[in-house]
Amino acid sequence: MLEKTKLLIGAYYIDNPKFAQIDEIFKYISDEGEPITNELDEIQKQFLNSQIAEFKESYSFLEKNRPNLLKINNEELSKVFINMIDKFYEEFNLKNCDKPKVSIVKKFPHPFENANYKAMNFNEHQAEKFNVEKGIYLLEKYTAHGISEIMLAHELMHFVVGEMTKKNNQISQSPFFEEGIVDFMGLYLLLKYNFIDEKCIKNWLIFGRGNCTENYIGSIYFRESKQILWIAKTSGIEEVIKIIKSGQNGLSNLSMKNYCDKKVEPTKDEFLNKLISYYDYALTNFSISAKENYVFKNTLNLVNGKNLDELLLNELEKEEIEQVINNLTKKGLMYIVDKKVYNPNNCSIDTMKIKLI
């Protein structure tokens, strides 16, 4: 198995992960599992290496304790996929519709051969527009139990939305809400039917989706999920399903105004409760850079305050330290009083999302 995929699997199965942004960090790891460091400074390199060490450790843990999980091949994965498609179709009464073809490919069809996604779906309209076969494509190098199911669930939900849309209403770019709602519903059904370990879903949301830099494509999905989360909290999963059934047309006409005076209603749906709590936790994240993380961690417990000159941080010049501390001060993580720097924290805040670059 590709070294990079091993690291990725390790990341999704760990109980209490100590890593930052899985997807963003993976852009700086080669297929051989080596750090790609030419764009990185010393602190960023250090940070990336520490993250790779965590991924490796969690993969060896899996290798030892869950060997069956790692032996899964494409054929077995396809069986899981068939099962998933059946259940998803049942939920949306699509039993008589054609099932999507799921292809595991080395490269996406032209013109997407260089796209940096793990999976893609082409509805009828898109398939015609780009002259590719309708269906779901998963990139082979990322296929692994616990990750592929999440990718498929997302694409399968796009497929369902497509099926719910009349062909002449289908559009080639998803309307706002579509990415968020397919993510949300896909994860809900994965939880409901227990297709994968819950911790994969939790890690995916907290350290994958919910933890990306603002300009990273994954964060679009997650930001759109906020509205869906609100709809689910106030109006239940039935409302989410109803919206999906309205297809792309319904999604592009969806207005949050219809939900603004609704109140959060407790639900007995244990899967929805679980999913909501994962999203809520992921949304407690706030963002700091690798450098800010470095300074913050190296100045823990500065209860009595120190002058800048007294802070010995080998990797940084004094001016740089000052700038980073100013940033941390703006974020409320450190304080400067009478030119003395204070950091009254004893440990780093575990919901900080750390940007590599």
Ligand SMILES: [Zn+2]
């Ligand atoms: Zn999508």
